[in-house]
Amino acid sequence: MAARGVGLLTRLPLHSQRRSRVQRSISSRHLSCPGTVAANFGSEEQPSGGAETGSEDKIPKKRFSEVQEERREQAQRTVLIHCPNNINEKKFLKYLSQHGPINNHFFYESFGLYAVVEFCQKDGVNSLQNGTHIPKQSTEPAIPFKSRFLNLKLKNSSNQIPEELHAQTNNQSPPSSKKLFELLNYAENIDDQLNTLLKAFQLTEENVRLRHLTCSLVEDIAAAYFPGCVVRPFGSSVNTFGKLGCDLDMFLDLDEIGKLDVHKNAGNFSTEFQMKTVPSERIATQKILSVIGECLDNFGPGCVGVQKILNARCPLVRFSHQASGFQCDLTTNNSIALKSSELLYIYGSLDTRVRALVFSVRCWARAHSLTSSIPGSWITNFSLTVMVIFFLQRRSPPILPTLDSLKSLADAQDRCILDGHNCTFVRDLYKIKPSGNTETLELLLKEFFEYFGNFAFNKNSINIRQGREQNKPDSSPLYIQNPFETSLNISKNVSQSQLQKFVDLARDSAWILEQEDKGQPSLSSKKPWGLATLLLPPGAVNTPLSKKKKKPVSEKVKGLLASIKSSTADSSKGTHGKNTISTQA
Ligand code: CTP
Ligand code: MG
Numbered sequence: 001m002a003a004r005g006v007g008l009l010t011r012l013p014l015h016s017q018r019r020s021r022v023q024r025s026i027s028s029r030h031l032s033c034p035g036t037v038a039a040n041f042g043s044e045e046q047p048s049g050g051a052e053t054g055s056e057d058k059i060p061k062k063r064f065s066e067v068q069e070e071r072r073e074q075a076q077r078t079v080l081i082h083c084p085n086n087i088n089e090k091k092f093l094k095y096l097s098q099h100g101p102i103n104n105h106f107f108y109e110s111f112g113l114y115a116v117v118e119f120c121q122k123d124g125v126n127s128l129q130n131g132t133h134i135p136k137q138s139t140e141p142a143i144p145f146k147s148r149f150l151n152l153k154l155k156n157s158s159n160q161i162p163e164e165l166h167a168q169t170n171n172q173s174p175p176s177s178k179k180l181f182e183l184l185n186y187a188e189n190i191d192d193q194l195n196t197l198l199k200a201f202q203l204t205e206e207n208v209r210l211r212h213l214t215c216s217l218v219e220d221i222a223a224a225y226f227p228g229c230v231v232r233p234f235g236s237s238v239n240t241f242g243k244l245g246c247d248l249d250m251f252l253d254l255d256e257i258g259k260l261d262v263h264k265n266a267g268n269f270s271t272e273f274q275m276k277t278v279p280s281e282r283i284a285t286q287k288i289l290s291v292i293g294e295c296l297d298n299f300g301p302g303c304v305g306v307q308k309i310l311n312a313r314c315p316l317v318r319f320s321h322q323a324s325g326f327q328c329d330l331t332t333n334n335s336i337a338l339k340s341s342e343l344l345y346i347y348g349s350l351d352t353r354v355r356a357l358v359f360s361v362r363c364w365a366r367a368h369s370l371t372s373s374i375p376g377s378w379i380t381n382f383s384l385t386v387m388v389i390f391f392l393q394r395r396s397p398p399i400l401p402t403l404d405s406l407k408s409l410a411d412a413q414d415r416c417i418l419d420g421h422n423c424t425f426v427r428d429l430y431k432i433k434p435s436g437n438t439e440t441l442e443l444l445l446k447e448f449f450e451y452f453g454n455f456a457f458n459k460n461s462i463n464i465r466q467g468r469e470q471n472k473p474d475s476s477p478l479y480i481q482n483p484f485e486t487s488l489n490i491s492k493n494v495s496q497s498q499l500q501k502f503v504d505l506a507r508d509s510a511w512i513l514e515q516e517d518k519g520q521p522s523l524s525s526k527k528p529w530g531l532a533t534l535l536l537p538p539g540a541v542n543t544p545l546s547k548k549k550k551k552p553v554s555e556k557v558k559g560l561l562a563s564i565k566s567s568t569a570d571s572s573k574g575t576h577g578k579n580t581i582s583t584q585a
Contacts, residue, residue: 061349061429064342068232074209075216077103078118079125079148080323085113087152089167099131100124106206107167110325115152115167116209145299147220149323170206172325174244177535184532190442190516193531194356201359203242211237214324215250221300222292228257231330234341240348241358241385248321252292252332285333286310292330293317336484339416339423343403343483347389349429351399356441358388360531361448367535368505370498377495379478379502386464386480386490391448393467399435399444402467403483406432421484442513445531449510453503461489509534 083092096102096117104118119125125148134144175183183200187193211233219231235249236242278284290308297306302323309316317330331337348355362381365371372378392399409426416423426432460469461479465486472479474489477496482488512533528536
């Protein structure tokens, strides 16, 4: 292992400073109310990478559904407020407390200053809304739509307040590359670097709250048409693998509507709702999303750039939620994707090494443009995550169980069949035996690159259900079986040239880590080392491949055009609309 001998004393201030700052901001803003679920900071969607603190065993491992229910309820007691820049935090809280006790609040900046305020009870929100007025029409007419997204006005905005009374803002962005390299250089060894990267990029408590609040605001809009519907976040916002800046995938769940029905048996009669019928479920999905898309576009405060992508395999409405800064994808009739988020949540919560490894691989892929925020024939973060899970199932002893073994641990309540697909697996994390594997993150990262640098992609597919390679059922360059819809390939969009780029970079990276193992560079060196070297732009490190003759620019451009072409062709027939149109952090 390439341990660094940088003196502990020189490192300590940075770490301890960071910790005390986080603690201060949390304790000063978190006031517990009787009768409410206290926030479990940093331990729900994003269980802390506790290898450093050793605290992971103490974190209660909640079920995915429990976490989601608590977050939803919390979001319903929360409002989003656009504030003047020079707001006095104390006075702001005093003013809002007139409407009811406040459980938690924080400020953040996103083209203006915003506050997220969680009341102890929903009554607080109602009272605040009742005391809020429709803006007086000025030059442009406004649509009188009431929501939980408010504007705070100062009656006398000229009053200057001392800077120390200004609201402190919470950062919602990932660290800059400079900052990241600094943090990585301070780490003690490569394992520490992977954990550091995880902490720097994982969604913060505040960011998670903001994501659930955004879903809750969209739910209010959808509920105007479909009372009783639920808008649930899925994908990396909730599966423990979300990086700051990742998109917000939302699922409009209309199945909940029927669950509210009370069946009264009065004699021989019963009533049911008159409903329109349509020729297929797909058409129903398209119509529903079309109308919700219109609503978001016309009435949704802060929802801009609404695009209805209704002909994708999985129809969706894409928009930007300006106030939160989230790029949102709203789908419906997509409960299998929610189930796969739950499965990933389980894998991410079972062993602290899983998330650290996935985050590093995702950052590595982003640094080398293997992934992109624009749709194309690039590998997606979701595919990379499944590849890491597969790799960890292949270790000896395995670090992660196969999906089939999670299914064998399931009881009757876990049974779940969606659209004819068996999505059953154990949901209680305590029923899964921890792995006896003690391999270090450094070793795992190196072996990951070696494993996939030499994987027989030409004939084998990746299958986390069985945890072993299988013959590829078709000629897609990269074949990763969808864990539930087993006839689908989640990486169908990936082109041969993108796969080759991944393989070449994986081999290079394995080689770089091999050199690290040999014990240089000098300890006093300020040069990037370990994981930081892997994140450097291509060409910055001398590797066996970078020494090879570079392709002429024209060939590179040809490759890019081919990628774009093949992705356009795929987008109409993708295995899942998401894989060709999703954005990635
Ligand atoms: N999904 C799927 N099949 C695909 C693509 C996506 O089942 N081919 C589901 C997965 O559950 C995935 C979710 O849709 O997690 C959201 O897709 P996407 O936003 O592309 O991936 P994320 O996991 O959210 O990762 P990112 O951080 O890049 O958004
Ligand atoms: Mg996503």
